[in-house]
Amino acid sequence: MKIRPKIWNSFGGRSFVILLLCVFFLLLGGCQTSAEPASQASGAGQDLFESNCMSCHTIGAGALVGPDLEGVLERRDREWLAEFIRVPDQIILSGDPIAMEMLAEFNNVEMPNLGLSESDVEALLVFLESSGDIELVAEAPLPPGDIYRGEAIFAGGNALEKGGTPCIACHSVDNIGFLSGGVLGPDLTKVYTRYGEAGLAAAIKNIAFPTMRDVYVEKDLSDQEVADLLAYFADVDTGGKEDTASGASTIFWGVGLLGAAALFGFMLLFWSQQKESLSDRLRKDAGITSRRHS
Amino acid sequence: MDVRTHMSMIFHLDKCIGCHTCSVACKNLWTDRKGAEYMWWNNVETRPGTGYPTQWENQEHFRGGWEKKKGKLDLKLHSRLEGIFKLFYNPSLPDLRDYYEPFTFDYQNLFNSPKKNVQPIAEPISMITGDPIDIETGPNWDDDLGGSNIYAKNDLNLEGLPQEVREQMNELERLVFNYLPRICNHCLNPACVAACPSGAIYKRDEDGVVLVNENDCRAWRMCVAACPYKKVYYNWNTGKSEKCILCFPRMETGQAPACAHSCVGRIRYMGVLLYDADQIPKAAEVSDDELIAAHREMILDPFDPKVIAAAKENGIGDDWIESAQNSPAYKFVKEWEIALPLHPEFRTMVMMYYIPPLSPVVSVTEKSLFRLDLMQEDYDFELFDRLDAARLPIKYLANLFSAGDEGIIRTVLRKLLAVRIYMRRKTVHGKVDSVSRKTLAEAGLTEEQAIDMYKMTTLPTMEERFVFPNYHREMSIEAMLDPLTHKGEVGLGYIQQPKRGE
Known part of the structure; x- marks a missing residue:
C-alpha cells in the first residue's frame, strides 16, 4: 500500500495549518487579559479611607472627583450611605434620585464598586462620623509635567x-x-x-x-x-x-473573523482528503456501503 | 553480559480452538469500565483475517514499530523533530471505527415492550452514546470467516503468495483458517516506551512487564500509534492510555494471568526467560533473515554456569534462576526452538512466542470429502515430506512468525510433525519403527526431546504450564513504603482515581 504525498497528509503541511491557528488564537486571547477582583483587607476606618476613598474624596478640602465628605452623615441617611458605599453601581443602575442628581453634578463619573464588605463599610462610617478629630496628611504639590x-x-x-x-x-x-x-x-x-x-x-x-x-x-x-x-x-x-x-477593535474583530474564515476555508480544501478509516475502506472496496457514514 | 529476567508466554496455536474465553476473562477483570469498553487487551483473531483493530499490521497506515533509517534503528512513527510538530495532531492513530463502536443490547425491551403485533427485539445500542446503532464491525467480526472477501482477502500476510493459492484459499472447500490470540508482547525494545513524550511508560525490572504510569500519562497517544501490535489503548473517559499488564498482580501472587489461567485449550504456557540486555541493540538491528537467530541468541541458557554467575551478579535471586531452569518458555523457545515471535520484522523484540499451527489435514482421509493433492500411500508422511501441500501455506505462516523466512517455519513444522508421527507409532502401533526414528532425526530431535515435547504439549499439569518464581513483593514494597499501608483494605477499585490532565 502506497501513501501519496499530499500537503494535508504530510506532517509539515498539517502542522503548519494547526500552528497558524494556534498563533492566531493566542494573539486573540492575549488581548483580553483579565484581573481577579480585589480581596479586601479589613482594617481601621482611616486605613480604608486612605486606601479606597482618598483618591476622589476629601474631608473638608472641597470637592475633588467626588463630593467633599465632611459632615456627610448629617446630609445623608446612614443606611442609604452604607448601601451606596457598598454597591454604588447597583444604586446608580436602580435610578436612585439622589445618586442620579450627584452623577449629573460630578461630570457623569460613577463611583466604582470597591468591593467593600459590610463590616468595612461600618468601619468607614464610624471613621466619617469622627473625622473632625483626625488630620489627614496634606498632599505635596506636583512638579511640572511634560x-x-x-x-x-x-x-x-x-x-x-x-x-x-x-x-x-x-x-x-x-x-x-x-x-x-x-x-x-x-x-x-x-x-x-x-x-x-x-x-x-x-x-x-x-x-x-x-x-x-x-x-x-x-x-x-x-x-x-x-x-x-x-x-x-x-x-x-x-x-x-x-x-x-472601540472603532479600532471592530476592525480588529473583523480582520480576525475574516482571517479565521479564510483559514477554515483553506482547511476545507483538504477536508475530503482526511484519512479514511481502514475498516471503512475495506468495506467500501468490497462494495458494502456503510449505513452510518454514507 | 547483562543478564535480566522476563516473564514470557507461549501460545501453542495448534491447541487454540478460538473460543475467546481468554478475551472474556480479561475483559471481565480489567476492561469492563467506562472508557475501556472498546478495549480488548487480549483478543483472538481468525487468520487469514484483518484482526483487531482492522488491519493493524498495515504499518504504512498506522506507522507502528521500528525501521532502519540510514542504518540506524528509528521509530517508524516519526523522528524527534517530527514528533514535536505532530504533538497536537497525530495522523497515524487508529480511530474508533478501526476498532469498533462498542455495543450492547436493549434487553429490557424484551420485558417492557408494549403489546405489539410483532415480537419485541433487543435493539443494539452504542455503549458510548447510548443511542441505537447499526452494528457494522466488532473485535472479532471476521470470526471463523476464512475466505471472506472483505477480511480474509485483505490479510496483509498473504503478501508474496501466488495468486492461484490466494484464490484457492477463498474457495469454499479449500478455505482454511486458524486462530491467533494476542496480548501485549511486552517487548524488549518497546516502541510505545520510545514514543511516549511524557516518559509515562516503563518496563518493569523484575519481569519485564511494560506498564503505563497513569499518573504521568498526558494523553499524547504516541504510544497508541507507535505500538505495531496496537496493544496500547486510549481510555476516552480517564484521558489516559492503558494496556495489558500481564496480570502482574496475579503473577506476584503465583497465579497465571487471567487469559492463560482460563484457557480451555490449555494453549498457554508461562515461565521465566533469562536474556542478555547487552545484545538487544544488536539483535534489533540485524537484517530480516537473521532476526530469529539473533533473538534466540539473546535468550540465555539458565543452566550455563557463566550465565548463572552473571545473573547473580545482577542481583537475580536463586529462586528466579531455578524458575528459569524449569521454565516451559525456555524449552519451547530455546531448547526445542519451535516457538517464534509474532512479526519479528517490527523489531520491537517481543517476548511472547507462538508455536505455529499444523494445518487442519486430518479430514482429508475421508474418501467422500475433497482430498488434497497428497500422496496416497502413508498419510503420516504426506505432510512431513511435502510441507508445500499443507493447507495453510508456509509463506503465510512465515509472514506472521519469521519475517518471511520459510525455512524457519519448515523446521518448526517438521519438528511438530515428527513428534506426532513418532508418538502415533508408539501409542497406536505399539512400537517405534526405524522410519519414525529417522523422521525424528531428520527433524533434528532426539527421542527424549520428542517425548518431552509430547508431554509438555498434551499432558502438562498446571504447575508445568505455569512456572512462577516467588516475586518477593514484600521486599520491594518495604523499600518504598510501609508494607502495612493498605492492610485491611478490600483491594478492589482505585487507590487513586485516574484524573484527566493529572
Whole structure:
C-alpha cells in the first residue's frame, strides 16, 4: 500500500495549518487579559479611607472627583450611605434620585464598586462620623509635567519607575499606538475634563479602582510620572475624539473573523482528503456501503 | 553480559480452538469500565483475517514499530523533530471505527415492550452514546470467516503468495483458517516506551512487564500509534492510555494471568526467560533473515554456569534462576526452538512466542470429502515430506512468525510433525519403527526431546504450564513504603482515581 504525498497528509503541511491557528488564537486571547477582583483587607476606618476613598474624596478640602465628605452623615441617611458605599453601581443602575442628581453634578463619573464588605463599610462610617478629630496628611504639590514624557509613559515607551504596567495595556486614548490602546479599561481621552486636574491626580496617585489596584499594588507612580501623565491627559483632552479604540477593535474583530474564515476555508480544501478509516475502506472496496457514514 | 529476567508466554496455536474465553476473562477483570469498553487487551483473531483493530499490521497506515533509517534503528512513527510538530495532531492513530463502536443490547425491551403485533427485539445500542446503532464491525467480526472477501482477502500476510493459492484459499472447500490470540508482547525494545513524550511508560525490572504510569500519562497517544501490535489503548473517559499488564498482580501472587489461567485449550504456557540486555541493540538491528537467530541468541541458557554467575551478579535471586531452569518458555523457545515471535520484522523484540499451527489435514482421509493433492500411500508422511501441500501455506505462516523466512517455519513444522508421527507409532502401533526414528532425526530431535515435547504439549499439569518464581513483593514494597499501608483494605477499585490532565 502506497501513501501519496499530499500537503494535508504530510506532517509539515498539517502542522503548519494547526500552528497558524494556534498563533492566531493566542494573539486573540492575549488581548483580553483579565484581573481577579480585589480581596479586601479589613482594617481601621482611616486605613480604608486612605486606601479606597482618598483618591476622589476629601474631608473638608472641597470637592475633588467626588463630593467633599465632611459632615456627610448629617446630609445623608446612614443606611442609604452604607448601601451606596457598598454597591454604588447597583444604586446608580436602580435610578436612585439622589445618586442620579450627584452623577449629573460630578461630570457623569460613577463611583466604582470597591468591593467593600459590610463590616468595612461600618468601619468607614464610624471613621466619617469622627473625622473632625483626625488630620489627614496634606498632599505635596506636583512638579511640572511634560506632555511627551507622559505620552511615552502611557504608551509604554518609558517604563514606569516601579515596574507598573503601562496604561495602554488596558486603556485607550485618541490616536495612540496601534489600534489606540486596550479596551479592557475605559477610554481616557476626556478623562481630564471628567475628573478635573486635582481629582485625576489623586485618582492616579492613590489608585482605588478594584481592577487597577491589584495591578499597581506596590508599584505606585512617582509624582513626576503622575505630573507627566496629567500633562498628557490635558493635551489629548483638548483635541482628541473619544472611543476611537472601540472603532479600532471592530476592525480588529473583523480582520480576525475574516482571517479565521479564510483559514477554515483553506482547511476545507483538504477536508475530503482526511484519512479514511481502514475498516471503512475495506468495506467500501468490497462494495458494502456503510449505513452510518454514507 | 547483562543478564535480566522476563516473564514470557507461549501460545501453542495448534491447541487454540478460538473460543475467546481468554478475551472474556480479561475483559471481565480489567476492561469492563467506562472508557475501556472498546478495549480488548487480549483478543483472538481468525487468520487469514484483518484482526483487531482492522488491519493493524498495515504499518504504512498506522506507522507502528521500528525501521532502519540510514542504518540506524528509528521509530517508524516519526523522528524527534517530527514528533514535536505532530504533538497536537497525530495522523497515524487508529480511530474508533478501526476498532469498533462498542455495543450492547436493549434487553429490557424484551420485558417492557408494549403489546405489539410483532415480537419485541433487543435493539443494539452504542455503549458510548447510548443511542441505537447499526452494528457494522466488532473485535472479532471476521470470526471463523476464512475466505471472506472483505477480511480474509485483505490479510496483509498473504503478501508474496501466488495468486492461484490466494484464490484457492477463498474457495469454499479449500478455505482454511486458524486462530491467533494476542496480548501485549511486552517487548524488549518497546516502541510505545520510545514514543511516549511524557516518559509515562516503563518496563518493569523484575519481569519485564511494560506498564503505563497513569499518573504521568498526558494523553499524547504516541504510544497508541507507535505500538505495531496496537496493544496500547486510549481510555476516552480517564484521558489516559492503558494496556495489558500481564496480570502482574496475579503473577506476584503465583497465579497465571487471567487469559492463560482460563484457557480451555490449555494453549498457554508461562515461565521465566533469562536474556542478555547487552545484545538487544544488536539483535534489533540485524537484517530480516537473521532476526530469529539473533533473538534466540539473546535468550540465555539458565543452566550455563557463566550465565548463572552473571545473573547473580545482577542481583537475580536463586529462586528466579531455578524458575528459569524449569521454565516451559525456555524449552519451547530455546531448547526445542519451535516457538517464534509474532512479526519479528517490527523489531520491537517481543517476548511472547507462538508455536505455529499444523494445518487442519486430518479430514482429508475421508474418501467422500475433497482430498488434497497428497500422496496416497502413508498419510503420516504426506505432510512431513511435502510441507508445500499443507493447507495453510508456509509463506503465510512465515509472514506472521519469521519475517518471511520459510525455512524457519519448515523446521518448526517438521519438528511438530515428527513428534506426532513418532508418538502415533508408539501409542497406536505399539512400537517405534526405524522410519519414525529417522523422521525424528531428520527433524533434528532426539527421542527424549520428542517425548518431552509430547508431554509438555498434551499432558502438562498446571504447575508445568505455569512456572512462577516467588516475586518477593514484600521486599520491594518495604523499600518504598510501609508494607502495612493498605492492610485491611478490600483491594478492589482505585487507590487513586485516574484524573484527566493529572
